[in-house]
Amino acid sequence: MTDRDWQQWMIATGTRARAAARALARSPTETKRAGLLAAAMAIRGAADVILAANADDLARAEAAGLSGAMLDRLRLDPARLEGVAAGVEAVAGLDDPVGSVIDRRERPNGLALTRVRVPVGVLGIIFESRPNVTADAGALAVMAGNAAILRGGSEAIGTNRAMHAALATGLGEAGLPADSVQLVETTDRAAVGAMLGAAGLIDLIIPRGGKSLVARVQAEARVPVLAHLDGLNHTYIHAAADPAKAEALAVNAKLRRTGVCGATETLLIDRAFPEPARIVAALADKGCEVRGDAQVQALDRRVVAVEETDWDTEYLDAVLSVGFVGGLDAAIAHVERHGSHHTDAIVTEDAAAAERFLAEVDSAIVMWNASTQFADGGEFGLGAEIGIATGRLHARGPVALEGLTTYKWQVRGTGQTRP
Amino acid sequence: MTDRDWQQWMIATGTRARAAARALARSPTETKRAGLLAAAMAIRGAADVILAANADDLARAEAAGLSGAMLDRLRLDPARLEGVAAGVEAVAGLDDPVGSVIDRRERPNGLALTRVRVPVGVLGIIFESRPNVTADAGALAVMAGNAAILRGGSEAIGTNRAMHAALATGLGEAGLPADSVQLVETTDRAAVGAMLGAAGLIDLIIPRGGKSLVARVQAEARVPVLAHLDGLNHTYIHAAADPAKAEALAVNAKLRRTGVCGATETLLIDRAFPEPARIVAALADKGCEVRGDAQVQALDRRVVAVEETDWDTEYLDAVLSVGFVGGLDAAIAHVERHGSHHTDAIVTEDAAAAERFLAEVDSAIVMWNASTQFADGGEFGLGAEIGIATGRLHARGPVALEGLTTYKWQVRGTGQTRP
Numbered sequence: 075m076t077d078r079d080w081q082q083w084m085i086a087t088g089t090r091a092r093a094a095a096r097a098l099a100r101s102p103t104e105t106k107r108a109g110l111l112a113a114a115m116a117i118r119g120a121a122d123v124i125l126a127a128n129a130d131d132l133a134r135a136e137a138a139g140l141s142g143a144m145l146d147r148l149r150l151d152p153a154r155l156e157g158v159a160a161g162v163e164a165v166a167g168l169d170d171p172v173g174s175v176i177d178r179r180e181r182p183n184g185l186a187l188t189r190v191r192v193p194v195g196v197l198g199i200i201f202e203s204r205p206n207v208t209a210d211a212g213a214l215a216v217m218a219g220n221a222a223i224l225r226g227g228s229e230a231i232g233t234n235r236a237m238h239a240a241l242a243t244g245l246g247e248a249g250l251p252a253d254s255v256q257l258v259e260t261t262d263r264a265a266v267g268a269m270l271g272a273a274g275l276i277d278l279i280i281p282r283g284g285k286s287l288v289a290r291v292q293a294e295a296r297v298p299v300l301a302h303l304d305g306l307n308h309t310y311i312h313a314a315a316d317p318a319k320a321e322a323l324a325v326n327a328k329l330r331r332t333g334v335c336g337a338t339e340t341l342l343i344d345r346a347f348p349e350p351a352r353i354v355a356a357l358a359d360k361g362c363e364v365r366g367d368a369q370v371q372a373l374d375r376r377v378v379a380v381e382e383t384d385w386d387t388e389y390l391d392a393v394l395s396v397g398f399v400g401g402l403d404a405a406i407a408h409v410e411r412h413g414s415h416h417t418d419a420i421v422t423e424d425a426a427a428a429e430r431f432l433a434e435v436d437s438a439i440v441m442w443n444a445s446t447q448f449a450d451g452g453e454f455g456l457g458a459e460i461g462i463a464t465g466r467l468h469a470r471g472p473v474a475l476e477g478l479t480t481y482k483w484q485v486r487g488t489g490q491t492r493p
Numbered sequence: 494m495t496d497r498d499w500q501q502w503m504i505a506t507g508t509r510a511r512a513a514a515r516a517l518a519r520s521p522t523e524t525k526r527a528g529l530l531a532a533a534m535a536i537r538g539a540a541d542v543i544l545a546a547n548a549d550d551l552a553r554a555e556a557a558g559l560s561g562a563m564l565d566r567l568r569l570d571p572a573r574l575e576g577v578a579a580g581v582e583a584v585a586g587l588d589d590p591v592g593s594v595i596d597r598r599e600r601p602n603g604l605a606l607t608r609v610r611v612p613v614g615v616l617g618i619i620f621e622s623r624p625n626v627t628a629d630a631g632a633l634a635v636m637a638g639n640a641a642i643l644r645g646g647s648e649a650i651g652t653n654r655a656m657h658a659a660l661a662t663g664l665g666e667a668g669l670p671a672d673s674v675q676l677v678e679t680t681d682r683a684a685v686g687a688m689l690g691a692a693g694l695i696d697l698i699i700p701r702g703g704k705s706l707v708a709r710v711q712a713e714a715r716v717p718v719l720a721h722l723d724g725l726n727h728t729y730i731h732a733a734a735d736p737a738k739a740e741a742l743a744v745n746a747k748l749r750r751t752g753v754c755g756a757t758e759t760l761l762i763d764r765a766f767p768e769p770a771r772i773v774a775a776l777a778d779k780g781c782e783v784r785g786d787a788q789v790q791a792l793d794r795r796v797v798a799v800e801e802t803d804w805d806t807e808y809l810d811a812v813l814s815v816g817f818v819g820g821l822d823a824a825i826a827h828v829e830r831h832g833s834h835h836t837d838a839i840v841t842e843d844a845a846a847a848e849r850f851l852a853e854v855d856s857a858i859v860m861w862n863a864s865t866q867f868a869d870g871g872e873f874g875l876g877a878e879i880g881i882a883t884g885r886l887h888a889r890g891p892v893a894l895e896g897l898t899t900y901k902w903q904v905r906g907t908g909q910t911r912p
Contacts, residue, residue: 096829100853179874185863187873192855194885277885298717298886319908326910410515432903434519436611444604444906453911454606454902455598466613466696467717468887471902483873483890484851487863489738491745492872 075264084268087223087256088275091196094251095221099193103170105248110166110213113244114159117209120240121155127232128205135229147203148230158206158237161458165213168457171476172219186486191479193219195277198269199460200225200291202283205233211282212241212255214460218478221254223276225269227283228261235259270295278478282461300473302462304414305335306388307446310405310431311353312422313346319443320347320421321356326445327419329360333390335462336417336449340385340395342405350398357394366396385412402427406434413437416464417449417471438464438471494683503687506642506675507694510615513670514640518612522589524667529585529632532663533578536628539659540574546651547624554648566622567649577625577656580877584632587876590895591638605905610898612638614696617688618879619644619710621702624652630701631660631674633879637897640673642695644688646702647680654678689714697897701880719892721881723833724754725807726865729824729850730772731841732765738862739766739840740775745864746838748779752809754881755836755868759804759814761824769817776813785815804831821846825853832856835883836868857883857890 075083098106117124128150135148150158176189197215199222201207208224215222226234238257245254258265269276270291279299281291288301309327311320327338341357343350351373357364358376365380366373377396384395385408399405409418419441420431428442439449451459451472459472469477494502517525536543547569554567569577595608616634618641620626627643634641645653657676664673677684688695689710698718700710707720728746730739746757760776762769770792776783777795784799785792796815803814804827818824828837838860839850847861858868870878870891878891888896 096855099855181872181874185867185872195855298884316908322910323908330911428905432905436515436518436614437901439902439904441904442906443908444904445910447911448604448904448909453600453604455600465717466899470899480885480889482856483858485858485860485863485867486847486851487861487867489735489742489862490867491741491864492749492866 075262077264080264080268083265084272084275087258088196088272090253091221091223091256092275094253095193095195097251098216098219098221098254099172101219101250103172105250106170106217106219107166109245109248109250110162110217111244112247113209113213113241114162114166116240116244116247117155117159117162117237120236121152124155124233124236124240125150125152127236131230131232138229140229144203144229148205148233150205150233154206158209161206162209162213165217165458168217168475170217171479176481183490184488185490188484188486189481190484191476192482194478194480195220196275197222197478198225198272198276198279198297199223200266200269200279200281200283200287202227202287203230205230205237207282208234208237208257209241210458211280211460212238214458214475214478216245216250216254218475220478223256223258223269225258225265231261267294270297273297280460298468300461300463300465300469300477302335302416302464304388304464305337305416306340306386306412306414307336307338307417307419307449308340308342308409308413309338309419309421309446310342310399310409311344311347312402312405312420312424312427313344314424314427315344315347315421316423317349317352321353323419323421323443323445324353325356325360327447328357328394329362329392330445330447332392334447336447337390338394338419338446339388340397340412342397342399342408344405345398345400354396361392363393364396365393369398370396388414402430406431409435409437414464416462417441417446419444419446438462494681496683499683499687502684503691503694506677507615507691509672510640510642510675511694513672514612514614516670517635517638517640517673518591520638520669522591524669525589525636525638526585528664528667528669529581529636531666532628532632532660533581533585535659535663535666536574536578536581536656539655540571543574543652543655543659544569544571546655550649550651557648559648563622563648567624567652569624569652573625577628580625581628581632584636584877587636587894589636590898595900602909603907604909607903607905608900609903610895611901613897613899614639615694616641616897617644617691617695617698617716618642619685619688619698619700619702619706621646621706622649624649624656626701627653627656627676628660629877630699630879631657633877633894633897635664635669635673637894639897640670642675642677642688644677644684650680686713689716692716699879717887719880719882719884719888719896721754721835721883723807723883724756724835725759725805725831725833726755726757726836726838726868727759727761727828727832728757728838728840728865729761729818729828730763730766731821731824731839731843731846732763733843733846734763734766734840735842736768736771740772742838742840742862742864743772744775744779746866747776747813748781748811749864749866751811753866755866756809757813757838757865758807759816759831761816761818761827763824764817764819773815780811782812783815784812788817789815807833821849825850828854828856833883835881836860836865838863838865857881
């Protein structure tokens with residue numbers, strides 16, 4: 075297909091999505107709930123078909139030599155598929171943000187103004203191998219009243235088709251539009267380019283995948299993007315930190331799961347903190363590679379030398395940069411210089427120091443005496459999340475249903491004209 | 494200067510702005526207020542200098558053959574300059590959104606979550622001839638805790654320099670950073686390109702000017718843009734409209750000021766509305782050129798033939814497209830097809846019809862029995878506005894201080910680790 079063909083395809087796909095979005099925006103909460111509950115049942119009912127398609131995808135992927143980690147992301151089994159269905163049901167149980175009133179005011183001339191949440195419109199969701207995204211992201215989009223155009227990875231195309239068919243069946247049973255969630259049926263990468271250029275047809279692009287995908291989307295998109303790029307998170311152990319809490323938090327923040335975006339990648343220890351060796355030893359005992367300068371190396375013979383680039387490296391692995399800092403200001407300055415404005419934490423019993431850190435560190439999530447691994451929509455009580463946004467506009471941090479809405483102003487008058 | 498020189502210039506300018514933004518984000522409300530009040534006094538104190546610079550700009554512009562309308566936008570006089578100073582004082586009187594709590598929640602594990610408003614960061618404001626924008630936009634940016642980089646039109650460069658010097662003097666007297674508001678001193682258009690590409694240095698670009706400026710910014714920017722493109726607004730006279738209100742609203746919505754973005758450009762009249770000729774006559778009597786099809790022309794001999802392109806034309810003049818529609822659904826469909834999602838109004842005494850219009854028309858502002866000319870931040874009680882946004886994300890409709898903020902999540906714990 076030529077570029078022009080792709081544009082035509084995008085116009086046709088986007089026009090269908092816009093029509094579906096208009097209908098979804100008017101759909102009552104109960105209809106959206108019914109559609110998602112039916113979709114969950116349809117996914118369960120289609121388990122054999124979905125798992126067979128997944129087995130085919132896996133066989134192709136193995137033959138193509140995909141890595142074990144990628145195969146694991148691609149693989150579904152009955153328990154994982156039940157998790158997908160239960161996840162769709164959980165979204166159906168969330169509060170519907172559409173129609174909720176943000177604020178009201180009455181003007182001296184009698185005009186009554188109300189700001190009301192409405193869906194964003196059409197979401198373009200571009201993801202890689204995990205086939206659960208078809209159901210997760212589709213369900214979140216629909217519950218917030220949006221139509222979605224999903225473009226999954228080519229390695230999962232069979233699984234995605236089967237999952238999408240079940241989802242669409244369920245939504246249709248509740249009377250929601252057939253085009254509420256469309257799956258891009260081609261694996262041609264040009265489809266992604268067409269989506270990224272679809273201003274006026276797609277209102278928001280959400281990439282879910284590795285850094286190279288997100289970077290391509292951010293570089294090319296002519297449509298607003300809600301994305302998470304880096305999670306270069308810090309935990310700062312202040313002079314007045316409780317040593318036992320500091321040890322537990324440092325170990326959990328780094329090692330609970332090393333591959334998640336909320337993992338701590340740099341540990342800053344105040345020179346005045348009395349037990350730095352205890353922290354480093356606890357990490358090394360748990361198998362973490364600790365990198366530090368000569369002063370940190372002096373604490374524990376297992377510490378290896380840190381390079382200047384380590385302070386800017388998101389390891390996503392059992393590796394941690396550890397550095398001493400001369401106090402709160404130096405810690406804040408280090409985070410400002412090297413952080414990615416995702417999640418940063420202070421450990422201290424000094425409330426004034428903590429409040430300064432919470433006020434002055436300019437990250438989407440700032441924490442006091444808590445593990446950075448809590449950076450997650452579910453842990454924040456938002457229900458499922460579509461992702462964590464590291465940009466500054468529209469939505470920041472965990473993005474759930476509210477982040478998939480915008481608002482409009484309703485003005486009610488009695489014939490007022492403007493003088 | 495080469496492209497690379499411009500990049501270097503942008504990095505230097507942006508780095509100064511980021512440092513100022515950090516300081517401004519921490520500045521208490523009273524400091525920001527004091528800075529703006531001092532700036533207003535400094536503008537008054539520099540009136541002779543500013544007016545002399547403006548006279549020079551005007552002489553150059555006249556010699557260059559600028560149109561009367563452009564010269565009027567460029568012109569300052571003592572009354573207009575006092576208006577600028579008073580506007581800066583008015584911004585100082587607005588509620589400071591920074592630090593306000595959007596919501597709080599406590600998790601079962603004891604984590605306390607708070608969402609708090611924080612400044613966006615660094616704003617890039619690109620505007621054309623009106624020199625008051627230097628003070629207006631600079632004041633709004635600072636009050637919301639943001640640094641600003643202002644790039645005005647070349648025809649106003651002398652006025653802008655004098656106005657900016659006064660503004661900076663005032664801000665400095667209150668101890669705010671010298672780089673809180675920077676004025677781009679060059680008139681080279683390449684500076685705009687450098688600003689549009691300054692991802693990581695500028696957080697938000699706000700173009701204020703005509704359509705060609707806004708279109709260029711939207712096409713080229715690699716930074717999020719908050720902009721107003723078209724105001725193709727509709728007023729729909731429903732079957733159950735009160736004829737006297739309908740007449741007054743149609744005349745005001747179109748003719749109060751024809752050049753503002755809230756002006757109505759298309760009037761839809763329900764076939765069941767009993768007095769369409771009265772509306773058309775009132776408009777024509779006031780000097781409005783009415784364009785319509787044969788049925789509309791049959792109402793009044795002054796009506797001229799409408800072309801298909803008229804339904805998509807923002808006249809910004811005393812010209813109005815008038816069409817009959819077969820009911821509420823047809824009116825909503827017309828607005829959906831031809832509107833620009835800015836401001837659309839229904840005139841009716843039927844509350845159910847009005848509520849459907851308010852719910853289903855997907856525009857930033859929807860109105861019932863009110864003139865579309867009320868689409869204005871001041872009229873909405875927001876104080877000064879930086880503009881009206883027609884995009885769907887972050888902020889919609891009139892954008893004032895709140896739209897120049899974002900939020901962060903503060904998490905307060907007592908040592909919680911994630912299981």
